[in-house]
Amino acid sequence: MTGETANVIEVRGVSKSYGGVQANTDISIDVPDGMITGLIGPNGSGKTTLFNSIVGYHPIDSGSIRFQGKEISKLRVPDIARLGMLRTFQQTRIYSKMNCMDNMQISVSHRDTSPFAIFALRDRGEIVEEAERLLEFVGLYEKRFLISGDLSFGQQKLLEFAMALMNRPKVLLLDEPTAGINPTLINGLIDRLKRANEELGVTLFVIEHNMRVIMNLAGKISCLAHGELLATGTPDELQNDPRVVDAYLGAH
Numbered sequence: 001m002t003g004e005t006a007n008v009i010e011v012r013g014v015s016k017s018y019g020g021v022q023a024n025t026d027i028s029i030d031v032p033d034g035m036i037t038g039l040i041g042p043n044g045s046g047k048t049t050l051f052n053s054i055v056g057y058h059p060i061d062s063g064s065i066r067f068q069g070k071e072i073s074k075l076r077v078p079d080i081a082r083l084g085m086l087r088t089f090q091q092t093r094i095y096s097k098m099n100c101m102d103n104m105q106i107s108v109s110h111r112d113t114s115p116f117a118i119f120a121l122r123d124r125g126e127i128v129e130e131a132e133r134l135l136e137f138v139g140l141y142e143k144r145f146l147i148s149g150d151l152s153f154g155q156q157k158l159l160e161f162a163m164a165l166m167n168r169p170k171v172l173l174l175d176e177p178t179a180g181i182n183p184t185l186i187n188g189l190i191d192r193l194k195r196a197n198e199e200l201g202v203t204l205f206v207i208e209h210n211m212r213v214i215m216n217l218a219g220k221i222s223c224l225a226h227g228e229l230l231a232t233g234t235p236d237e238l239q240n241d242p243r244v245v246d247a248y249l250g251a252h
């Protein structure tokens with residue numbers, strides 16, 4: 001692998017249908033290790049379906065998905081999470097009646113309870129310390145004892161991001177991290193995502209509708225349309241690709 005970036009995720013020829021709806025057709029995408037990769041496409045183009053297939057939420061009809069070289073397409077969510085790959089959702093999944101610290105602590109799961117990860121076990125003190133450090137990282141330290149349902153939607157998204165980081169993932173799949181967030185807070189979120197990538201070494205694979213955000217964030221972007229891969233390239237290449245422009249203009 002000299003001089004080349006390894007791919008942490010390799011999707012090859014993946015198809016997935018729901019009954020009569022062909023949501024993904026023969027999709028091949030690489031996610032390079034240590035980078036931020038984007039996934040764009042009009043509504044209903046199959047982005048969330050691909051994420052669900054990668055993290056083991058449902059079986060695929062055909063094709064192959066490799067994580068760090070290992071075939072994972074027959075594994076389910078907890079097995080894949082244990083390998084170090086997690087996702088977040090368009091809607092936040094926090095416990096809104098609990099405070100931020102409690103949400104952070106209960107989000108530590110698989111790694112620490114798995115008999116296979118016995119050496120990764122962290123004691124309560126360590127977990128509390130890590131929760132505080134990550135809440136500081138996302139700018140929520142001052143609000144750590146507030147009931148999380150009282151946070152703004154943008155702050156809840158930051159909390160959910162911090163909760164995912166509690167599991168020390170190798171790869172995080174983020175489904176529209178900026179959706180519903182006040183435009184003035186978006187820059188702060190972009191900055192946090194970049195820092196998680198650079199400082200914590202987390203590879204990010206990001207679905208994003210906001211073009212400005214994804215162009216600013218990702219080194220490489222793939223575009224889906226009608227369940228198929230339309231194009232892959234740098235932000236500049238995609239911005240100037242007539243097929244991508246058409247897919248968006250045609251869809252909106």
Ligand SMILES: Nc1ncnc2c1ncn2[C@@H]1O[C@H](COP(=O)(O)OP(=O)(O)OP(=O)(O)O)[C@@H](O)[C@H]1O
Nearest residue numbers: 018021022023041042043044045046047048049050
């Ligand atoms: N559980 C499901 N059952 C049946 N059809 C589904 C299911 N989930 C998605 N679909 C269909 O599969 C296609 C792809 O949907 P998907 O949610 O993957 O697209 P998307 O690009 O993530 O869309 P959006 O940007 O709106 O989130 C759509 O036609 C959708 O209606």
